[in-house]
Amino acid sequence: MHELGLLTSVVEAVERAAAEATSKVSRVENVALKVGTLSGAVPEALHGSWPLAKAGTICEDARLTLEVIPATVFCPTCNRDVEIDEFFALTCPECGTPTGNMTHGREFALDYVEWSTEDSP
Template identity: 35%
Template structure:
């Protein structure tokens, strides 16, 4: 619930200075390691957005896979699963996570007063 509340608050703050009547959609990027369940987040988002500029807005979630850096192969490797954090080529343990922790507000689609 707190993540959804923060998203609504952040989006409302971002459009406060604009001539916006409502937000039609927001897009977020969620990493596989962020421990966020998309269906739960959408449910909470709908609940906390009631009575705000985001009421009825669509929550779009882009899933970000885990990408680690393999020191042996000297390249970034996208992992098919969260565990284990090992290179899929050489099986070296990889603790250098490059992507997968994200929880970012990527975009806000608005309806302005002239629409």
């Protein structure tokens, strides 16, 4: 259960961005993250930890939106990215070529934040 720690870092990043915004941020509406299936963060646990992570912060009223990024490896035989499942070894599921060249799936990143400012209607 390290999701709370991850989300605390996300909230801190939003607070820094809000502090640097040109208009004063009055309310954060939505925080969107990209979460790779191999990032180690579990979407259900992120949603479960969100109320605790945002309590008393600028994100108090914000929703959490997760975009789950499937894990992919680049297969030199198929010459393209192929999706692997969470527990798959690093081999191409289509042709079986071993490949350690993971192209997606480890993402854990702030995607975008929606907020309203004191200037907005």
